[in-house]
Amino acid sequence: MKIEDYMSKPYRMVIVPDDAEGGFTVFFPELPGCVTCVEDIRDAYDMAMDAKREWLAAAIEDGVIIDEPYTMQQVGLPLPDALRNRIVQKAASEGKSFSDFCIVELEKAVAV
Secondary structure, three states, X not given: OOHHHHHOOOOOOEEEEOOOOOOEEEEOOOOOOOEEEEOOHHHHHHHHHHHHHHHHHHHHHHXXXXXXXXXXXXXXXXXXXXXXXXXXXXXXXOOOOHHHHHHHHHHHHHOO
């Protein structure tokens, strides 16, 4: 598959404020190690696309298996009401949906 084929796939891009350094960290959960940092949020998309293109080019050159983008599927995970409510509140305080918050936090927890 060519780089443009991968570039056109809907890989999810996550933008996280960097409280320690300022600016923002941008990454693609399905593309491990594909990360960039930006000072201005207005630069996030262009910088992320550059990082994605470079990551894909290196992966193709090195023969790395590139995962397909995640599909939006519901995972049935029973949560105690108190925990669910705390997650909903924390997600809302960060301007995220429940699902997006959980995905980002799970990605952080299993990051290599």
